[in-house]
Amino acid sequence: MTQPNQSLHTPLPTFFTPTVQHNTGWTVLPKATATSIEKALGEGKLLGVVSVVRETLETASSAPVRITVTGDSGNGMSSFINALRGIGHEEEDLVPTGVVRTTRIPSCYSSSHFPNMELWDLPRTGAVTENLENYLEKIQFIQYDLFIIIASEQFSMNLVKLAKAIQGQRKRFYIVWTKLDRDLSTRVLSEERLLQTIWKNIWETLQKEGMCEPIIFLVSSFDPLLHDFPELRDTLHRDVSDIRYHRTLKNLSDTCEKVIDDKVTSLQGQIASKSFQDILGIQNADDLGECLIAYHLFFGVDDKSLQQVAQSIGKPMEKYKAIMKSQDLHTVLTGD
Structure with missing residues (x-):
């Protein structure tokens, strides 16, 4: 069985295919940018998303x-x-x-x-x-x-x-x-x-x-x-x-939200599958704490990933954890 910290930051299983539509025009993201974000989010690599956002905003700074x-x-x-x-x-x-x-x-x-x-x-x-x-x-x-x-x-x-x-x-x-x-x-x-x-x-x-x-x-x-x-x-x-920046940030946000929603839908459709449990490294599907840890890794919001993002941006990790709806099992159970 593959361990969680070895598998979840690799490309997604074949059942997940991003469906973001790449419009063309003045106020939408270039296709290459949207594709890079899809890939980074699909692999649960938030640092990759941060890198794409920085490059995109740097380009936007000189856009007429x-x-x-x-x-x-x-x-x-x-x-x-x-x-x-x-x-x-x-x-x-x-x-x-x-x-x-x-x-x-x-x-x-x-x-x-x-x-x-x-x-x-x-x-x-x-x-x-x-x-x-x-x-x-x-x-x-x-x-x-x-x-x-x-x-x-x-x-x-x-x-x-x-x-x-x-x-x-x-x-x-x-x-x-x-x-x-x-x-x-x-x-x-x-x-x-x-x-x-x-x-x-x-x-x-x-x-x-x-x-x-x-x-x-x-x-x-x-x-x-x-x-x-x-x-x-x-x-x-x-x-x-x-x-200059609002339209770019909105397009980035819309793209991220769509990819994450697609990822959630795929997860919901496969959650009872034994093969999916193996991919996530879940040994006991009835153990909610174990599942939550696996899901954090799957979406790239585990402590290690968040710490990397926080250091890259220069903000405390607690700032990001504070807005998570699934910080820990207690939060999940009391919230929904």
């Missing part, structure tokens, strides 16, 4: 995040992009600005302030709201990670529909009210009251359309150190990092 700036013509999108990038009027890589519609095709810009971020200047939305569906299809907005909707003077129905479409795709978006310097220079209200009024008008317009509370920034592209511009930069930095 695609941010797009869009809105109605004349709202100052190009000036805003220049201000966000910290580009002065004398620099060569300046986004063209002007009263006429300057952007007719999507243009990509980079910024030293936001490494590995693609900042896309999109064609402006049309003046007629019925053309919005054509506009969304034209810009292929599904491929972008976060949208910055630029507004000034008024928050048009075009922009409302655009925000609803983005929210319907569960994408992040900001509302940025530009040209605040002009609003303040012609104000009849106090500065504080004017800012509150602009913010409230945008919020109430979207609320009438059943929108969730948006993230709104009131800025002047000519004074990028004033008003909400610094907060916008900070928020964008956080969201870019979150977008």
Whole structure:
């Protein structure tokens, strides 16, 4: 009979075949990564999983995040992009600005302030709201990670529909009210009251359309150190990092969960089999303590494996044991 500590960290018996589907696309794991995780989990080697996760996150750290700036013509999108990038009027890589519609095709810009971020200047939305569906299809907005909707003077129905479409795709978006310097220079209200009024008008317009509370920034592209511009930069930095890592971690988690669930199903189907007991090294199937030890080894959550993982990550093993639902026989019997 094979001893548990000799057999359970070898490839799984033939009755276990992972069934994770490897989708292809921007937000899913590469097939090779998912296969490596399946193999490591199948063999009960958590250190292998840790290694794959680290490599995947390292790759994700340099993955481009695609941010797009869009809105109605004349709202100052190009000036805003220049201000966000910290580009002065004398620099060569300046986004063209002007009263006429300057952007007719999507243009990509980079910024030293936001490494590995693609900042896309999109064609402006049309003046007629019925053309919005054509506009969304034209810009292929599904491929972008976060949208910055630029507004000034008024928050048009075009922009409302655009925000609803983005929210319907569960994408992040900001509302940025530009040209605040002009609003303040012609104000009849106090500065504080004017800012509150602009913010409230945008919020109430979207609320009438059943929108969730948006993230709104009131800025002047000519004074990028004033008003909400610094907060916008900070928020964008956080969201870019979150977008970059969140989708990767979620895909890693989903893959691990699916492989483990498949492994559990296989275990349940074979648990009464004498051959399976031999594979696990179980001498007495009625001895729950012996079975629990064998199962810990089978899933790679025995003390030795957990200690290796804890040392690799630099955390105490107790942190992992504390969240186990089957730490010991007493926990199992009292829990379920």
